[in-house]
Amino acid sequence: MPFHTWLPHAHPAAPSHVSGIMSGVLIKIGIYGILRMILLIKTDYVTAGYIILFAAVISGIYGVMLAILQHNLKTLLAYHSIENIGIIGIGIGLGTIGIGAHNPMLAALGFAGGMLHVLNHSLFKSLLFFSAGNVYQATHTLNIEKMGGLIKKMPHTASLFLLAALAICGLPPFNGFVSEFLIYSGLYQGLGNQSPVPLFAIIASLFGLVLIGGLALLCFTKAFGIVFLGTPRRVFVPAPVEASWGKLVPMYATLALIMGIGLFPGVFLQALSAPVAAFTAKIPGAPQVSAIPENASRLVANIGWCAAGFIALAGLVFFIRQKATGRKPASVSGTWGCGYVGDASRMQYSAGSFIRSYRKLAEPLFSIHKKKRPVEGIFPVDGWQETHPYDALEEWLIDRPLRKLKHFMGKFQFLQNGNPQFYVLYGIVFITLVILVPLVVDNMYALLDFLNQL
Amino acid sequence: MDNLIIKNHETVPLASIPVLEYDKFLAQNTVLLAEERRHCVQYYGFLQSGMVQLLCCIADDMHGTILVSSALVGKKQILPSFTAHRPAFHKFEREIHENFGIAYADHPWLKPVRYPFDRARPQNDIANYPFFQIGSEELHEVGVGPIHAGVIEPGHFRFVCNGEQILHLEIQLGFQHRGVERLFLAKQHLLQRTVLAESIAGDTVAGHSVAFANLWESLCGFRAGAGLQFARTLALELERIAVHTGDLSALCTDVAYQLGSAVFGRLRTPLINYFQIWCGNRFAKGLIRAGGSHFPFNESLAEQLLEMLDAFEPDFDAMCEETFTLPTVLARFEKTGVVTHDQAVAIGTVGMAARVSGLNRDIRASHPHDFYPVLQHQPIIKHHGDVYSRAQLRRREIKQSIGYIRHLLKHMPLDSATPEPLGQPAPESLTLSLTEGWRGEICHCAVTGVRGELVHYKVKDPSFHNWLALALAVRNNEISDFPVCNKSFDLSYCGHDL
Amino acid sequence: MTSVLLITFAATLIYISIANRLLTYINILAFQGLLLFGVSFIELNEINTVNLIFILLETIVFKTLAVPLFLGYVIKKNRITREAEPYLPNFLSLVIVTLIIIATFLISNIIHDPRLDKVYFVVALSSLFTGLYIIMTRKKLITHVMGFLIIENGVFILSLAVGAEMPMLVNTGILLDLFVSVLLLGVFVNKIGDVLPSADVDQLQNLKD
């Protein structure tokens, strides 16, 4: 996960179709590597599973938390790749634990979820990147603060982006939900008969996965809402136009696949049967006939039915609405602005404002570079503000150590600063060390053992 | 110092007001405002033989005097501004700019005050009002009004926000510019003028009509009897209690505290119903007349008033105790919408809004009229300047006013106060009348011509000063706290728009 | 039953991390006293009466009544503003306190001591750390006193955890400790209130040698 820093820089720099392929294929190589490793090595699978799970949860949450802060459409999508790798990782981690714990159901659900998500991610992510590419070609900018109201000009791109966004948020009836549901099922499966600490890891991953879902929702309502909805924030010359059908047709084809997996997940799950079997085979005494347990396929079929049912229900409600409102007068007027008659294009939410409350909560975790001239005086002359989210890990791992070293010696002077709270802090640090050191040492041995086994 | 020193409600000949060079006029008045105890109560211009005579009235709270000076300038001149030195003058100069086209070279905020259909630049309207903008794509603006969700008066509030945080608020009023001051000249009959004064602001009927009645009596050389003064003081204090109670209810509504909202709302009703018993109108319309009263106060009214207050007080105390100890309410009130002492002094706030920021500004104490010299009023001062202080101030002022009313009723003067015919207004004079309404100081100012006819009438509601305080108070607050901040000031739209 | 009370105790720790008002802190402390009374009452009701009365005295009289009233008095007397004024945003405090509980939970899992009741241990330890955390991150001296009281409650629970038969001596020690700490800090705050305009720790920095 700390090795991700190239990704958000590479994506905005690359042309859109390359980004699509990059996220679709390139970063999956890492996943493939992990999968191959699991197949090759013979080791303590449970420990390995926890390590994968831990890294995956962290990178998933971290990726999406940073993604929300981005104002560049492609950087935003790029951080989402990190998030999705996290989700895939949770699946694989679970599967690995399943192998270690001799639980075929857990292993199957974990690996199937993870692998299906690999496929899903490459579908909706490339669709998102293609849409972002269309937007870029129409507006020549990727800064979402400058866009707005594009749905009027580019209805197809907007719809495709919306559907892909729903899919990436893992919402039914799209494919993202199927794979996430498999992983959820795996997690709840994992809750059965365990001792507290592994249970805790499961709950933590559950928490992580839910949080990722909620954050993704926040992120994509922001991205879609600010880019495509509302009134235009800026006049583009020439005016944005819809992409040509040549571009749209492959995108619709991708959409068809996304919907297909969402509605008929059973088919795709059966296709995954063989690769998953390669993993479940590592469990001694596991049934070799079908890798996907019977009830897992039944579950997934349920999802498909529910998805179809929901589409039908929504259609029905909409149909009734159309019937009911068809005869009644529907007038068109401006958005309610409390009777103000002047220009209102600045009077709508910007991306920065939309996520500010979130940013305030997340600020301690990230280094956000804020430049502003605050409004001062009774009659202010001017004010200005700009924020730049910066990847804190990148900063800490690459930039900070050098600076830290310089100040290292000078640091000790601050210890004796006369603030009683700091003395209490030293006390806490000491207590914590006393408790943790034996613990850490123990675990170090465990880790060394584990590495030896490799 | 070259100025005329007058008392509250004093009529002086126009000729006795010193006319200064503009530069000296500027220097003198801006220096006067350097001290906290002085503030500008009125600064306006009127036409005098083709020139504009600027008249600046500065009140000295320590000595109970008003310092008047003036200057003659041409229309559409370019002048240096007072505001560049003392922001407290900004609204007055904007008004002068709007009325006479006088341009100010260094005024930092020279924007329209009202909708100027009768002003120098009639083409100004809300759609081209130059709102302050912050050049950042990450911020957004929120425009509230002129039509608000509650049935209240029109005004446009433009917020520059960063998410939930308000960075800047600009308030644009003037939707209700009815031409009140011109109507005072157009309507010749005293009754018409009295009714006009009563209609300046619907929630300050007693305040404005007392200010007008005192002014007119002074102009006509009439000295009101004790009974009349007694009734006016009583009406002012009753109005204060009633509106403050209503405001406490509204404050509770804005933090969604239903119990407080309902109970305080109920408590307000007997108060305004008492006016109904007294004068036939719940808002005290028709109660106060120059030269007399149609509704003299008597023993049975006093009895009913005491009865009503006896019923009011225990309920009010209990509800206040409940409200001001409820953590969820306190969390919303405390440290919300702070106006610092320095800000309050700089922009020259008056009345309640000044008293919560540690500024001792109360006409009842500094320029007492009617029965206030007897009451020896001691203003209640708070220092934090937040919503909590404004709510607490209301609570304490209500208690104080009830105490005053009880005290007054014990020493009720019994002289008949039937209307007497007033004399003719003094010719070529100036009269200035200051009254402490519930919201703060009300200033009425009249200038008469050669035959004693009104040539200029000027009204200033406390809201005129205090709207800017609201704009400063909400900076860096949450936008969802704006309604409660707004209500804590409870400023008048029409009193400002005139 | 004791577990229920202890879980409620843990919930009060979470709540105190987001409390803004000093009054809430005091109420929480009083409530904690009540909970402790419940726990010790159930634990000790089979032991002698003297001990029981002693516990009653300590938890009900001191923790639930005397100390909160005294704190309220100190706040009123010194005109301390009624907000807690943390250094860190409340949201972060909440996350940290939750993490503290999780961490103590994990730590308790490592300890294998049959004599130790783990629920007690977890709640005691987390209340200890939460108390320290509150001392660290709150500006006002009075909140530091409250932090100490939370720590003290933690120690109380820990002493219950070690064994059902709580030695009288330990108990007396705790009571004395409690008494002295509150009294001393009360006096301290009173004095500081006289000298400095507001009892903020920031100003104590000036006192260092």
Add this chain to the structure above:
Amino acid sequence: MLSLAMIFLASLFFTGIVIRTKSLVSGRKGPGIFQPLKDVVRLFKKGAVFSQTTSFIFQVAPSIYFASVVMAILVVPVGQSKGLISFDGDFVFFAYILALGKFFSIISALDTGSSFEGMGASREALFSMLAEPAFFITMGSFALLTGHTSFHAIFTALHFGSYVSYALGTLATFVLIMIAMIENSRMPIDDPKTHLELTMIHEVMILDNSGFDLGLILYATNLKFAMYGAIIANFFISNLPLALAVPLFFAVQFFFAVIAGLLESFAARFRMAHNAEFIYTLTSFSLLIFFGVLLLMGKFI
């Protein structure tokens, strides 16, 4: 099928009871309990006004929102009677289908290009994101306790026997009531009564909706309330025979509505910035539920 009918029935009077409670507490008579329903019916009959800023999103969103709530209700069981849809892990589907509806209501608010609705959308997105983990962990804890992962199976297998389990039930009820309050944007998170646009969350998001669409959204809110009421009721009626369960169900719904009304009468709304902390507290509480479950199962002594 029974559950659907019962939740539907409860939804008819739920909001009415909340409003009636508030009126009675503040000393007013208040509107009849079917007034909110009458309002919805009136809206269904009305024509609509659409903003020229909006696109097709604004037209379809209310229908999808309504459908998502109905779909979620299909999953909820009542007592022994299963929901129409029931499978392992159905509460994941439940939460995600509601999230889909929320997604659409948020983007439909952004579609109007109004700062008020953006404000509401921003608040809704953040708060629902923060509330979600509490629900999942609570349900996860019960899944652990019962060994089942569907609503119906969890509730039927749930039985209270010891003090700890009562404590857990109370805590879970508290968490669920609060989640219901957040999801329906009521006090102390949101304040549906104050008329001002700036202080609201849900009401301000639907500022530009009118006519049939508004009716759908308002009715969906009623349904949602009754749905959470049903989940809470399940804690109490899971094992009872039908004859007892049905009246008890309505009793619990009634009490839930009264509690909501009382909560809105005797406290002020939180400061917006405080909401995030408060909502997150629920997650911490749900962790306590988890520990409690471990305790109950003897995995942690």
